[in-house]
């Protein structure tokens with residue numbers, strides 16, 4: 001029987017340190033014999049990458065921002081995520097809808113009911129199948145003050161990264177609220193630790209679901 005597709009998303013405030021662990025998990029899945037699609041939001045298709053460029057760099061009102069995030073997501077789901085899951089592949093996606101609830105909802109204060117409605121439309125699947133949601137969301141939980149120190153050393157900020165720490169306090173609270181609403185979907189990773197220990201938590205979260213059988217740590 002072919003493997004079922006797996007949809008795993010990665011979340012956290014800017015500076016939480018997702019990237020190296022996403023790459024590590026991709027290697028672990030490949031070592032276990034799985035095909036892996038590495039992708040990100042906003043982005044992941046030519047159209048969605050254009051939308052990413054706009055939404056991360058151009059000023060706009062909160063509804064436009066939310067609509068563009070979900071427009072990018074719709075294209076990404078249709079062109080990349082759903083086809084890969086149908087082929088039984090592992091989709092590792094750097095951010096997804098939880099980021100919209102955390103950044104546009106909690107961070108910007110945009111209406112959560114509107115976001116819930118957009119989520120229903122954009123993640124709908126045919127034939128009465130349940131809404132498309134990640135099989136697992138790995139949430140890198142890091143105190144915003146620590147993330148700010150890491151980011152300050154790193155790179156020139158985009159529209160979100162340049163927000164004050166209070167914004168990231170709200171974003172972090174938004175992630176915590178999303179986890180409360182769907183606890184079984186989330187793995188909270190205590191990310192204020194050395195990289196190796198963070199990696200062990202990530203690996204364990206996936207392995208204990210039985211998805212890395214035969215894979216190397």
Ligand code: TYD
Nearest residue numbers: 014041042069095096099100103104160161
């Ligand atoms: P990020 O994924 O951190 O990429 P990079 O490491 O290249 O900066 O950046 C994407 C930014 O977009 C991040 O600040 C969060 C923001 N974002 C939203 O505000 N809403 C969303 O729905 C998504 C997917 C991302």
